[in-house]
Amino acid sequence: MSERKEKIKSIAIVFLSIMLVLTFFSNTIMNYSLVEVSTQGVYGGSITTKVRGSGTVEAAEVVSIEAASGRKIETINVKTGAEVAEGDILFVLGAGDSDELATAKTAYEQAKDQYEKNILLAGITVAERQVIEAGKFGSLSDRQNALTNSQDDVKKLLVQKKEIESYFTQRDKAEEALDTANAKLEMVEAILKLADNGVDDGESEPTAAEAEQARKDKASAQKTIAAKEKEIKNINYRLGEYAYTYDELNQLIEENSASEGLAGEFIQQIELNAEYEALCELKEKVDELTGTGGDKEIKAPMAGTVAKVNYYAGQTIKEDTVVIEMKPENEAYTMQFAVSQTQSKRIKPGDPAEILYNWGRDEITARVATVQRDPMNRESYIVTCELFGDVGVGDYYTVSIGQQSADYDYVVPTSCIREDSNGKFVLIVEAKSTPLGNRYYARRVDVEIITSDDSQSAIIGAFDGYVYVITTTSKPVEENQQVRLAE
Numbered sequence: 335m336s337e338r339k340e341k342i343k344s345i346a347i348v349f350l351s352i353m354l355v356l357t358f359f360s361n362t363i364m365n366y367s368l369v370e371v372s373t374q375g376v377y378g379g380s381i382t383t384k385v386r387g388s389g390t391v392e393a394a395e396v397v398s399i400e401a402a403s404g405r406k407i408e409t410i411n412v413k414t415g416a417e418v419a420e421g422d423i424l425f426v427l428g429a430g431d432s433d434e435l436a437t438a439k440t441a442y443e444q445a446k447d448q449y450e451k452n453i454l455l456a457g458i459t460v461a462e463r464q465v466i467e468a469g470k471f472g473s474l475s476d477r478q479n480a481l482t483n484s485q486d487d488v489k490k491l492l493v494q495k496k497e498i499e500s501y502f503t504q505r506d507k508a509e510e511a512l513d514t515a516n517a518k519l520e521m522v523e524a525i526l527k528l529a530d531n532g533v534d535d536g537e538s539e540p541t542a543a544e545a546e547q548a549r550k551d552k553a554s555a556q557k558t559i560a561a562k563e564k565e566i567k568n569i570n571y572r573l574g575e576y577a578y579t580y581d582e583l584n585q586l587i588e589e590n591s592a593s594e595g596l597a598g599e600f601i602q603q604i605e606l607n608a609e610y611e612a613l614c615e616l617k618e619k620v621d622e623l624t625g626t627g628g629d630k631e632i633k634a635p636m637a638g639t640v641a642k643v644n645y646y647a648g649q650t651i652k653e654d655t656v657v658i659e660m661k662p663e664n665e666a667y668t669m670q671f672a673v674s675q676t677q678s679k680r681i682k683p684g685d686p687a688e689i690l691y692n693w694g695r696d697e698i699t700a701r702v703a704t705v706q707r708d709p710m711n712r713e714s715y716i717v718t719c720e721l722f723g724d725v726g727v728g729d730y731y732t733v734s735i736g737q738q739s740a741d742y743d744y745v746v747p748t749s750c751i752r753e754d755s756n757g758k759f760v761l762i763v764e765a766k767s768t769p770l771g772n773r774y775y776a777r778r779v780d781v782e783i784i785t786s787d788d789s790q791s792a793i794i795g796a797f798d799g800y801v802y803v804i805t806t807t808s809k810p811v812e813e814n815q816q817v818r819l820a821e
Contacts, residue, residue, distance in 0.1 A: 368818040369809045371776070373763050373802035379745035381792050383785050384736035385680055386690075387671030387717060391729040396641055397718075398656040399424070399632060400706055402622065405435075406650045412658075414643055418634045420684070424658055425632040425645075435620070442616040449609045456602060466603050467610045488587060488601060494576060495583045502580075505569045508562045515558040522548040522555065635683040635703055636720070637663040654707055667721045669700075669731060672708060678715035680735075681705050687719050687733040698723035700733055742784060742792035750805045751781065751791060758783060760795070761804040761811065763819070776804060778813040 406428035412418060453463060529545040540548065578586065642659040645651055673681070687700040700721045708714045719733055752759055757780055764777045781795035804811065811817060 368816055369807055369811045370820050371763065371804045371808070371811065371817045372806045372820045374747065374750075374805050376744050376746055376762070376797060376801050376803050378741065378743050379790070379792075380739040380741045381745060381785055381787050381790055382736050382739040383680055384734050384787055385673055385677045385717075386732060386734050387673060387719075388730065388732040389669035389671040389719075391667045391669050391721060391725050391731065395661070397636070397638070397660045397662060397703060398706075399635065399658045399660065399704070400654050401427075401632065401651045401657050402653070405630075407645055407647050410643065410645070410647050412640050412643065414640055416640045418638065418640060418660070420634055420637045422634045423631050424634055424640075427630050427632065427651075438616065438619045442613070442620050445609070445613045445616050449606075449613050452606060452609065456606065466606050469607055469611075491578075491583055491587045492601070494578070495580070495587065498573060498576060498580050498583065501569050501573055505566055508565045508569065512559060512562040512566065515555045515562065519552060519555040519559065522551045526552065632657060634660065636660070639663075662720065667725050668703065668718050669721060669733075670716055670718050671733075672711075672714045673717055674714060678705050678717070681717060685735050687735045689721075690732045690734055692731070696724035698725055698731075700731075702735060740785075740792075744793050744795065744797060745790050746793060746803050747805055748786055748789060748791045750803050751783065751793070756780070760793070761813065762797075762801045763804060763817070774817050774819060776811050776813060776815050776817055 407425055408428050409426045410424070411422070411426070412424050418424070458466070525540050525548040526545065529540045529548070576583075638660045640658065641661050643657075644655075644659070645657055651657055681702055683702050683704055685702040687702060689698050689700055692698060698721060700719045703718045703720045706716050706718070708716050717735075721731070725731075746760060750760055752761070759778050759780045761776045762779055764775050765772045766775065779795045779797060779801075781793040784792040784794060786792070804817075807817075
């Protein structure tokens with residue numbers, strides 16, 4: 335009996351030893367099969383936002399100065415041939431009492447009323463409205479997966495529906511005007527009948543003046559009737575050009591939207607967001623014209639000579655028009671490069687520009703002369719830099735224009751920020767304790783970029799304490815995937 339127990343004990347020891355060895359090698363093999371990642375702590379730091387651009391040097395001849403917004407000119411302080419210093423006030427603009435301001439205010443109020451009406455009709459909550467106005471519609475990938483090709487069809491049908499509804503409104507107004515004109519015609523014809531045929535006892539015969547006025551009113555009514563009948567005929571002709579009637583369009587929209595589930599809701603969010611962005615642009619325009627936004631003065635961006643004054647006091651200038659042309663004081667050279675609209679807001683005339691990659695050459699200095707909208711591409715701006723020193727026509731330079739540094743709570747390498755249909759995110763390493771040691775997993779954290787420099791970005795994200803962000807990987811890695819840390 336004792337021998338049997340000893341055998342069982344020996345077998346158990348051997349079995350456990352084998353299992354321990356196999357577990358060790360299994361974990362070792364598994365660890366080496368995992369994706370190897372390098373990490374860096376997410377920490378606070380400072381970032382200096384810079385804009386880079388490259389261009390070929392050209393000779394500077396005339397610098398055009400544009401108006402940032404459409405306003406009335408109150409005073410002009412210079413004339414052709416005048417010598418001015420940098421910063422001198424050339425034009426003083428009104429506070430925005432122009433026809434353009436009235437038009438901008440009307441457009442803004444109408445757009446605001448329509449947007450508020452559409453929000454109420456949509457029946458959305460305050461929280462949903464905030465999401466729409468922020469342009470964040472939740473899980474975009476889920477919605478996109480729910481939509482099919484009929485989404486484009488629905489959009490086209492909705493455009494046609496709005497066009498037809500606009501024609502309906504125009505036709506209703508024309509028919510109302512036609513009814514009014516017909517009633518007027520009947521009344522004046524009755525007056526003319528009394529004037530021509532006489533009156534019965536108890537009736538008052540129209541005077542000659544009344545009869546003459548009735549004839550004028552008749553001619554006016556007949557003219558209005560003819561015009562409105564022609565307008566109604568044209569509207570009916572336009573409506574007849576559509577492939578579907580209004581009721582057929584509604585049925586098709588309902589069928590396509592219902593088949594897509596989230597299609598109608600998604601399209602509604604896109605339309606409301608587009609309306610809100612357009613409303614914000616109109617508000618910015620009104621602020622510029624009223625003087626609460628933009629500048630009321632046009633100043634000389636540099637010292638030089640006034641070559642041409644294109645306007646005089648009392649005139650109303652339009653946005654982005656050249657109001658004055660200047661020749662620089664010295665024989666400077668210029669270079670130009672394009673930047674995005676966002677980058678253009680970080681640059682202003684007079685900002686110093688650092689010359690990059692100028693090894694072993696004489697000192698060259700540069701500064702921003704103008705920042706103007708690109709006439710060939712409304713989405714970009716052209717930055718013109720003046721260069722001083724040992725430069726020549728045809729030279730090629732790269733410049734860096736930077737703002738002041740600012741401190742941020744979370745700064746990470748820009749290269750570790752990823753993006754998919756749901757937005758921007760980073761992968762951090764999360765440790766989980768097991769009997770055999772720590773296991774490491776990649777966890778997604780959605781982030782928003784505040785600003786960036788050449789290599790780092792300041793971000794906002796739901797970080798729980800001090801975390802490590804994945805910077806490089808030996809292979810592509812996905813969210814929740816187990817990984818191993820680089821040695």
